[in-house]
Amino acid sequence: MSVVESGLAVVPPGGRRRLPSLLVVFCSLVLVGLAIATFFGRSLAPKDPSVQNLLDAGAPPGHGHVLGTDGLGRDILSRVLVGTRQALEGPMVFCVCVTLIAVVFGLLAGFKGGWTETVIMRATDMLFAIPALLVIIITVGLLGGGYWLAVGLLVILTSPSGIRVVRSAVLAQRNLPYIEAARTLGVSNTKLMFIHVLPNILPNVVASILLDFVGGLIGLSSLSFLGLGSPPGASDWGRMLTENRPLLEGNPWAAVTPAVLLIVTAFSVTVLGDWAFQRLERRNNDRG
């Protein structure tokens, strides 16, 4: 998922400084909450997420279980809290890796041109339109590999679009006067790339990271939904959704909670991605 493709490549008019809207504040709070859950989930959880209580399975909220229990009698609230880390670490690693690869190769391709560019762009073209998730379903489904195999494949298959975007952003910058000026001054290519160009494409990069995070979150939870990826017993939101679907009549919270969390997380990160892009782009434009 790239910035251009997601439709962020433009900033709406209205240049005066505005305070972040209520929505953005809300989403930031959500992210803060998620961060807390990621790092302190274990200690915040009222009960041990893996302790089973078979005789109390599928029970609605009550008896010390704020959100009820799942099919094996485990406390939903605890599982969801502890599962935050599980749910977010994959997308986190994914988006950081994709962005690193995209920035490095995009800069190289956009800047160096010539052979470097051709090789990189041919490679990206080949991988670009491959439906990543389908390939992962087939590969992980057949090989029975795990979560990190899926993450790795997702990185490889999503990087091409990131590289493309960074490269076009770099191309847009390349012919600008300031680059020309720096060149005549004898600044080296590497310095040009990292010290001059990179800050100017930063809005794209930042927004990309956040959107890739969302893409990773949705992709990986879809895999869990199909039963591929995370092991059983793991407090994974996507997996909880599938496992607890039969409980919708008895204890709807078991399935609804992870679903809502997934959607709210993705939503918040997307909104913040948009907002970050707009703020950074505006700052760039103001600077001239």
Next chain:
Amino acid sequence: MSILWWLLRRLVIIGLQLLAVSIVVFGILYLSPGKPEQILLGTQPANPQVLAAIRAKYHLNDPIVSQYWLWLRHALHFDFGRSIQTGQTVTGAISERLPVTIDLAIYAVVLVVLIAVPLGLIAGTRPGTFVDRGITTVITIGFSAPAFALGLASLYVFGVTLHWFPIYGVGSGFVDRVRHLTLPAATLAMMVIALIARQTRASAMRVNDQDFMTFARVRGLTPRVIWLRYLLRNSALPVVTSIGLVIANFLTGAVIVEQTFALPGIGTLVLDAITTKDIPVVQAVGLLAAFIVLMANLVADLSYTFLDPRLRTRTSV
């Protein structure tokens, strides 16, 4: 003329890419644990003779290269063998299920075009307003919700509670089919609608700002002309280029949506085939998916050239 040359070159490349895909899929199938004949038997006691007979029938004992070569030779005649699980010809199974998936995809595309583009245009031409913010929020939710969550939610709300739509199957006859496929198509389209609406909005905002738009308005052209002749055409470009992504998204989304709504399409076929290691089916569907993706990109690239005259002068596309 150069277009034709280019087209020819592309088709050759596509042929090679398909070959590569078939080799890779075959390789993964071969390497993955689990033997098809065991899955056929399940947990029934395994008589060595029975196992051997099944293996012989499907040439599972041959070295991998000759197995692949055998498959390739038949494939070039469009004979993709028979499913190990059902004994049905693979082409038969696919042709039976393909219409369902295609209907689903077409319906989803129609929804995308009807909903996404107008939404994006409306939002893009009044940025920052309440309408824009409202639309953007709805779009963002559609963008962030995983297809399976949305699908299940709509199934329960519209199908089970409100009884507006049937909850599984494909129906017979045109109207019935439309009824059956509405929820699945909407779910499938959701992510793409969100994507395209965002893009259209961004495009529209950018285009709206351009000089030629101001000039058109000053000249007194009716909004309708402005929209159709200038806005749409110029905004369409990025949308068209992402058709490849859209198709890719649909292919994957179809698997999840078909699973959720119990549609007998290619998606459920491939999931079943993967679970049961039905080699001929996985090979054929993998190839089909690759073909669709490559063709979609080809069409997108072609229309890219036609939509933007500025690109036609370039010799390399």
Next chain:
Amino acid sequence: MTLKAPDLTYIYYLIYPVVYEKAQALAAGADFGGPSGLVMGTGPYQIKSFSPASGATMTRFDGYWGAKPAAKELDIKVIADPETLRLAVQSGSVDGTFDVPAGSAKAWESLPNARLQFGSSGTVKMLFLDPTQAPFNDVHARLAIAYAFDRPGIVKALEDGHGDSANTISSPFGWANSGTPAEVKQYFASLPVLNFDMAKAKEELSKSATPNGFTLTVLVPSSLADLSGMMETLKQNVKSIGITINVKQVPLANWLDALRAKNKAPMGIVSISADSPDPLSLVQSLVTGGTDGFSAYAPAAMLSLIAEYKIASPARQLAIAKQVVTQLSTDMPFVPIVYGNSKYALNKKYVYTSDITGWTAFGTEWAHYVEAAS
């Protein structure tokens, strides 16, 4: 057809082959049994259309020699997702199903327009413990595991309360034709009960060669949630006595592969049904002495007993069955967990006039028993 050696238990296998019309089969050729070739059988229904994708339609054949079933047409649909199936039954677009997944009976029982019937099946969910390698080459380690299952709890949570704790892998369901019910009941009562007793488990483990516990990896199939659930409970329970189990979820294919592999894993889990209503049907498919089977457990004495069983008189068969099952309880190479149930959901418009058992779906002409409710 002639058998290589006499086998009295073979009589049960005769329900499996289908008698069909030879001319039609030959004419259909490679398409026989498929959507274009179909099958011509000898039952009260004829197949009008069939496809693995969309299901089958069967119409009643009025020239049938026997009693006419009530339903004029049977429309079999394919719905892979169990929740969707339940919704379909709820909405009335599907009248009945044999495919009620374990663990969801509560949801199905709350359907206002359908009735859920249960019956015993020959399904046993059990663990395989490989007695030829550590740690389970020591019977005390095996017994430790046997006491680490909360069977009633599993029945309640994973089998919806419809199932039974299993003390032996030969389900009482298979003893229907052997001895009198009183005799069978008495025998089963005499077998050691496998309570959920971690103290006893610890005691057994301390007597074994690995008193401080050990680490294992167990594969479970991702598509069978009940087996996953059972492994999860075991994993939790044995933590306290030093046994660490890594539960690894794999696709069905991989799981089956591992079950039959030459290098067996120390522990495996499976859900398996007897082929016939015979006390040793399941046992004789597990204790084969061959290498393709699931288990390497094959003591010579038991193998010869099983061989004798095939040609023994009914009284002697009963005695052998008891002997074999008792031996299995002592050796515990297979840890029985629970007996599953067969389930049938049917719209209240109809009534199923017979019992539901493990043989109903594939071993009887079930369509005969579906009648309109009065």
